Amino acid sequence: MTLSRRSVFGMSALAGATLAIQPSTATVSGGMLTASAFGVVANATSDQSDALQRAINEASTRGGYLLLEPGLYIASGLRITSPLNLVGVPGQSRIVQGGAGPVIVAEGASGVRLEGLVIDGQLRALPASSSGLVEATRVRDFTITDCLIANSSGNGISLTGSSGAITATTLEACVNAGISALDSRGLRIDGNLVTGMGDNGILVWQSVKQQDGSIITGNRIEKISARSGGEGQNGNGVNIYRAGNVMVSGNQISDCAFTAVRNNSGSDVQITGNNCTRLGEVAIYSEFSVEGSIIANNLIDDAADGISITNFNEGGRLAVCQGNLVRNLKLRDHPVDKRGVGIGAEADSVIIGNVIENAPTAGIWLGWGTYFRDVSASGNVIRNCAIGISASVAAGAQNGLISNNLISGAKHGAIVGMDHDKPATRDLAVAGVQAPASLSVSGNVVS
Numbered sequence: 001m002t003l004s005r006r007s008v009f010g011m012s013a014l015a016g017a018t019l020a021i022q023p024s025t026a027t028v029s030g031g032m033l034t035a036s037a038f039g040v041v042a043n044a045t046s047d048q049s050d051a052l053q054r055a056i057n058e059a060s061t062r063g064g065y066l067l068l069e070p071g072l073y074i075a076s077g078l079r080i081t082s083p084l085n086l087v088g089v090p091g092q093s094r095i096v097q098g099g100a101g102p103v104i105v106a107e108g109a110s111g112v113r114l115e116g117l118v119i120d121g122q123l124r125a126l127p128a129s130s131s132g133l134v135e136a137t138r139v140r141d142f143t144i145t146d147c148l149i150a151n152s153s154g155n156g157i158s159l160t161g162s163s164g165a166i167t168a169t170t171l172e173a174c175v176n177a178g179i180s181a182l183d184s185r186g187l188r189i190d191g192n193l194v195t196g197m198g199d200n201g202i203l204v205w206q207s208v209k210q211q212d213g214s215i216i217t218g219n220r221i222e223k224i225s226a227r228s229g230g231e232g233q234n235g236n237g238v239n240i241y242r243a244g245n246v247m248v249s250g251n252q253i254s255d256c257a258f259t260a261v262r263n264n265s266g267s268d269v270q271i272t273g274n275n276c277t278r279l280g281e282v283a284i285y286s287e288f289s290v291e292g293s294i295i296a297n298n299l300i301d302d303a304a305d306g307i308s309i310t311n312f313n314e315g316g317r318l319a320v321c322q323g324n325l326v327r328n329l330k331l332r333d334h335p336v337d338k339r340g341v342g343i344g345a346e347a348d349s350v351i352i353g354n355v356i357e358n359a360p361t362a363g364i365w366l367g368w369g370t371y372f373r374d375v376s377a378s379g380n381v382i383r384n385c386a387i388g389i390s391a392s393v394a395a396g397a398q399n400g401l402i403s404n405n406l407i408s409g410a411k412h413g414a415i416v417g418m419d420h421d422k423p424a425t426r427d428l429a430v431a432g433v434q435a436p437a438s439l440s441v442s443g444n445v446v447s
Helices: 005-017 049-061
Strands: 065-068 071-075 078-080 084-088 093-097 104-107 110-115 117-120 132-137 140-145 148-150 155-160 164-167 170-172 177-182 188-190 193-195 200-211 215-217 220-224 236-244 247-249 252-256 261-264 269-272 275-279 282-287 291-296 299-303 305-309 317-322 325-329 341-345 347-352 355-359 362-366 373-378 381-385 389-392 400-403 406-408 415-419 422-427 439-442
Touching (some): 049 065, 049 084, 084 117, 148 155, 155 170, 200 220, 236 252, 261 269, 269 282, 275 282, 282 291, 282 299, 305 325, 317 341, 325 341, 341 355, 362 373
Parallel strands (some): 065 084, 071 093, 084 110, 093 117, 117 148, 132 155, 140 164, 148 170, 155 177, 177 200, 193 220, 215 247, 236 261, 261 282, 282 305, 291 317, 299 325, 305 341, 341 362, 355 381, 362 389, 381 406, 389 415, 400 439
């Protein structure tokens, strides 16, 4: 929906045909002020920032409700520092970035709501001090609903130290992320469409490792690139960093260069019921200093790895991985890290009741070298994988339980002890083959 300058100026010819509320009065029903009453002109070719700022300031002191009538407005640098409801007509009240800064900046306020607005950045440059078309800093109860935010040269929405909700909003074609939230407290991100981002879909980060409490649910996240490169910091549908007590549930995530949901150092995080398809790397990642993850009831189809609970050497541990369907894994075109694993875990984890099919390396991969402790894999169905279950038996590896799994069509062994990426035992599922002391293997059905 990129707008050229020609298309912006051409809108002025439609002014006579545009449905607009006449500025004969400053209010409409319910005491809502109208922007036109303060000299804001719809479809004008001139910048409306000053007039819009006057309307915002006045509305903030007179009830906090401002209607932006249908039309196109060129503006930027609008500041909101007091409670305000800025309401447009969905799809018709359009603000186009006119200067070099964000379109809307809210700061230090409580109770700010943007509703029914189209905000288009036209890919104009943002200054180094800004990161999004819409920015909120230290705002309590900041709400964006039923809006379209597109074509930002940075993020679509950038929040810092704020709470509130982003709902029923489309974020489209931004160079960095659709939504970037830093140091949030109980943010709700619900029912949005995030599409065509250059680096990430939704970022929920903390400056230091601590509780966040955000809920990310019911969103459609798609076509996420890794424009800025790297080995995983970009190209993710949802990226959690140091943020604890976050819930990611019921999202449709597809066509990401790297990962659908990447949890880096966020403890007590739940990742449940997501539909994840066509991912370039690991579909769901729980890594580094993570303690306490529940990864359950997700569907994963077409990724390099399905689920990875890893980096025990950095403190990553303590997870339940249950009831996931993981299928059609693939090998990456990468000199070292080719992947092709359904589910992998290293420490203090239960892998139970999952279904895994078509993994070119292994259905389940337990541990890596010495990084293996107290992992149980039981009650899983594993079909048509190169190895059904691999488990580290390298010096220093500790305590694994592999029981009551159904393994079918494993080409290179149903259960194999590994020293890093090299087989170190015969197939432990074969009768009479003794498992190493660090592994308990029993009750598995192999065909």
